[in-house]
Amino acid sequence: MNDLLDLTDELARxxxxxxxxxxxxxxRFPREVFTVLGGAGLLGLPYPQRWGGAEVGYTDYxxxxxxxxxxxxxxxxxxxxxTLSCHALATAGTDEQRDAWLPxxxxxxxxxxxxxxxxxxxxxxxGLRTTATREGDEYVxxxxxxxxxxxxxxxxxxxMTRTSPDRTAGITAFLVPGGTTGLxxxxxxxxxxxxxxxxxxxxxxxxxxxxxxxxxxxxxxFRIALNALDSGRLGIAACAVGLAQGALDVAVDYxxxxxxxxxxIASFQGVSFTLADMxxxxxxxxxxxxxxxxxxxxxxxxxxxxxxxxxFCTDMxxxxxxxxxxVLGGAGxxxxxPVERYMREAKVLQIVEGTNEIQRLxxxxxxxx
Amino acid sequence: MKIVVxxxxxxxxxxxxxxxxxxxxxxRASVDGVMNELDEYAVEEAxxxxxxxxxxxxxxxxxxxxxxxTIRKALSMGADAGIHILDDGLAGSDAVATSLAIAKVIxxxxxxxxxxxxxxxxxxxxxxxxMVAERLGLPxxxxxxxxEAPGDGTVKAHRLTDYGYDVVEASTxxxxxxxxxxxxxxxxxxxxxxxxxxxxxxxxxxxxxxIESASVGLGAAWSEVAEFADAPARAAGTIVTDExxxxxxxxxxxxxxxxx
Numbered sequence: 154m155n156d157l158l159d160l161t162d163e164l165a166r167x168x169x170x171x172x173x174x175x176x177x178x179x180x181r182f183p184r185e186v187f188t189v190l191g192g193a194g195l196l197g198l199p200y201p202q203r204w205g206g207a208e209v210g211y212t213d214y215x216x217x218x219x220x221x222x223x224x225x226x227x228x229x230x231x232x233x234x235x236t237l238s239c240h241a242l243a244t245a246g247t248d249e250q251r252d253a254w255l256p257x258x259x260x261x262x263x264x265x266x267x268x269x270x271x272x273x274x275x276x277x278x279x280g281l282r283t284t285a286t287r288e289g290d291e292y293v294x295x296x297x298x299x300x301x302x303x304x305x306x307x308x309x310x311x312x313m314t315r316t317s318p319d320r321t322a323g324i325t326a327f328l329v330p331g332g333t334t335g336l337x338x339x340x341x342x343x344x345x346x347x348x349x350x351x352x353x354x355x356x357x358x359x360x361x362x363x364x365x366x367x368x369x370x371x372x373x374x375f376r377i378a379l380n381a382l383d384s385g386r387l388g389i390a391a392c393a394v395g396l397a398q399g400a401l402d403v404a405v406d407y408x409x410x411x412x413x414x415x416x417x418i419a420s421f422q423g424v425s426f427t428l429a430d431m432x433x434x435x436x437x438x439x440x441x442x443x444x445x446x447x448x449x450x451x452x453x454x455x456x457x458x459x460x461x462x463x464x465f466c467t468d469m470x471x472x473x474x475x476x477x478x479x480v481l482g483g484a485g486x487x488x489x490x491p492v493e494r495y496m497r498e499a500k501v502l503q504i505v506e507g508t509n510e511i512q513r514l515x516x517x518x519x520x521x522x
Numbered sequence: 523m524k525i526v527v528x529x530x531x532x533x534x535x536x537x538x539x540x541x542x543x544x545x546x547x548x549x550r551a552s553v554d555g556v557m558n559e560l561d562e563y564a565v566e567e568a569x570x571x572x573x574x575x576x577x578x579x580x581x582x583x584x585x586x587x588x589x590x591x592t593i594r595k596a597l598s599m600g601a602d603a604g605i606h607i608l609d610d611g612l613a614g615s616d617a618v619a620t621s622l623a624i625a626k627v628i629x630x631x632x633x634x635x636x637x638x639x640x641x642x643x644x645x646x647x648x649x650x651x652x653m654v655a656e657r658l659g660l661p662x663x664x665x666x667x668x669x670e671a672p673g674d675g676t677v678k679a680h681r682l683t684d685y686g687y688d689v690v691e692a693s694t695x696x697x698x699x700x701x702x703x704x705x706x707x708x709x710x711x712x713x714x715x716x717x718x719x720x721x722x723x724x725x726x727x728x729x730x731x732x733i734e735s736a737s738v739g740l741g742a743a744w745s746e747v748a749e750f751a752d753a754p755a756r757a758a759g760t761i762v763t764d765e766x767x768x769x770x771x772x773x774x775x776x777x778x779x780x781x782x
Contacts, residue, residue: 156712160710192708192709194711207713
């Protein structure tokens, strides 16, 4: 799979690196970059070849995310979210549904969004209130989804809705095309970091979809959502490791060039020990997400390991990016170097796809129940 | 339409390159090899023409063993087959010898078009396409930033000049060299990379091609590197302090250096 990683590295160097600073500074969404990645086949990696995927394992797919995140977190996270948004159809759809829609979703031309959270329902995902009501051959969807990556720019939305009052067994998944009447998005959120990525509320106002847009049985949505999140968490872990690696790259480069007291600051143990700790954390995080990915690829349970990887890698990325700012000193605190941005970006990884508190809850439950 | 596109593996443009003191030729082992950037445009143009005319693209490279990577890259972009001219006797060949080997191998293969990048980023001679055309007795349309080859036996190109472009036209078969303004080369797709592993690459030695070893290689080169030295260290620049007359001082300096 070195070929895949080499290709990703080339794309990251030639398409991501030259754009990242400007786009993040201006808060511009790099739609054209996703088109290039899609053309290269990177928007359907872990899915079956039958529907146009590359059928690579998570060990390879996650390394692709890490390479992208090393250059540009917005893009890596976008690929992870897109992949997550294809998960419900790929795993719970019928063959007719998959034949009809999956090839386009994996083919590289389209970008997806995954709609689970609502303003009042974040960590308590089962508290969602968006409704889907059956009317003849259609469902009518109503409600507001929150914190939606690619909200307003996505070509399709995987939407979790409520079809009955039962907290968990009343949730149902739908695949809604982007242009559907009644689907709209709010002004994008003004975020602390990842400003190139679009995050917005998605409003569903009497959105009518044919009944065959329902994924899985009525009431199976929560299980589908949690399944997807286990895999999504691995994506976030890999993104965190890539971001941390990017910060280390800058810090090492700077420490070797910056001279104080007549020597490069890298020659002072106070700095080199910091760099050593950063590198060690990154290596440990990488090993942890790869271990969880190997379990997933060999069909073993991996939920707990995914939670551990997400928890450890994102906390590590927060620490490493903070250290990178410290290594650069004043230069790290200004926008001339990317490390202050990395530090702002790392924070969101401790929050998305299940806060790190939720990850600890998952791990704790696995130990004690 | 059958198109032969010639590609060269060169040292990574951004890496530090060294000359081997023993042979006074480029030390290719110490740097990463990549496909010559302009050749990516040649491959793209070949693929576009082939796609429009249901044609076939054969990628040809002359170079040491690791040049197969560059051939594979062109195959993963979509070329159909590869030819690798590989022989230790070719090491150190100059442009004249290179054009001889390439022409010998292309001859008789029924190519309608032979497409090159207009220069390589290592040697930068820009003469091999013209030499190959001369050896094959074919018309040459060099430095093209636009090519129309509809597959009807003609080819038309916009040939870049200092003042604009000339429209040149020839009958096929013909030799073309392209500049970077001509297109936007595609990236290989992951599927393309996997498919490229199964595509045929023919390896041709000097003997296979019927080339006498005395006519190629360092020994046969018409030019010789007599000596080389490191580039001089960059001298400190001149600092112009603006005391209200900064503009004049800069203009004086530029005029002294004959820039203006």
